[in-house]
Amino acid sequence: MTLATYAVRQQDQVIGLQAVQHAIADACARAGRDPQSVTLIAASKTVAADVIESAISAGHRVFGENRVQEARTKWPSVRSKFAGTQLHLIGPLQTNKVSEAVTLFDVIHSVDRPRLCEALSRHCDAQGRQPTLFVQVNTGAEPQKAGVLPGEADRFLAACADVYGLRITGLMCIPPASEPAEPHFQLLAKIAARNGLRFLSMGMSADFAAAIEFGATHVRVGRAIFGARERGAT
Numbered sequence: 001m002t003l004a005t006y007a008v009r010q011q012d013q014v015i016g017l018q019a020v021q022h023a024i025a026d027a028c029a030r031a032g033r034d035p036q037s038v039t040l041i042a043a044s045k046t047v048a049a050d051v052i053e054s055a056i057s058a059g060h061r062v063f064g065e066n067r068v069q070e071a072r073t074k075w076p077s078v079r080s081k082f083a084g085t086q087l088h089l090i091g092p093l094q095t096n097k098v099s100e101a102v103t104l105f106d107v108i109h110s111v112d113r114p115r116l117c118e119a120l121s122r123h124c125d126a127q128g129r130q131p132t133l134f135v136q137v138n139t140g141a142e143p144q145k146a147g148v149l150p151g152e153a154d155r156f157l158a159a160c161a162d163v164y165g166l167r168i169t170g171l172m173c174i175p176p177a178s179e180p181a182e183p184h185f186q187l188l189a190k191i192a193a194r195n196g197l198r199f200l201s202m203g204m205s206a207d208f209a210a211a212i213e214f215g216a217t218h219v220r221v222g223r224a225i226f227g228a229r230e231r232g233a234t
């Protein structure tokens, strides 16, 4: 990237971030919520490290990646240059990547099956690290999507604590693309409330304002900050 295009990209990120921050503040005002109660996770999958660094230079610190491999190639060098960044794993986690995920990430949003719980418990103990954990709920019961089914969430959450000794602090969902998101946000909030969980990771570029009305504490926003991803990128 030339210096001139870099400057333009850098300005784009600042504008994207500011626009999303304003929209979050507006949604909080409408919902009578404190804007500090909502964490903006900048979903930086497919975004190059220099662009991420420009967002950090603009003051942002919280980012989400959906693949362990991609995070491994981009983040160690970024983190060596900037203090205070917080990295969230927002995509599915394979058991053979748990050790690396526990090393790389501060927050994992995709806990969803017993074998993963067992591996997390083991590697957290081994590394003496305790990432913040969310359980992903497949609110639309979509066969291709990760997450526990809504009807199994209570039992799974109990097993996380009782069988695996994992402290779960929140729930995450990705509503079906073809449906209104609100009923899914409402369902996730209901499951969290009855299980005494504080955090709700829900809402993306298209619907984060609605998610805030339903109690989102973490919104995961990519395209509205960084622009459209290339076709074929997830």
Ligand SMILES: *Cc1c(COP(=O)(O)O)cnc(C)c1O
Pocket: 043, 045, 066, 090, 091, 174, 204, 205, 206, 220, 221, 222, 223, 224, 234
């Ligand atoms: C990419 C991604 C997002 C952000 O999606 P946008 O539509 O770009 O805002 C949120 N959550 C997950 C799990 C993602 O993979």
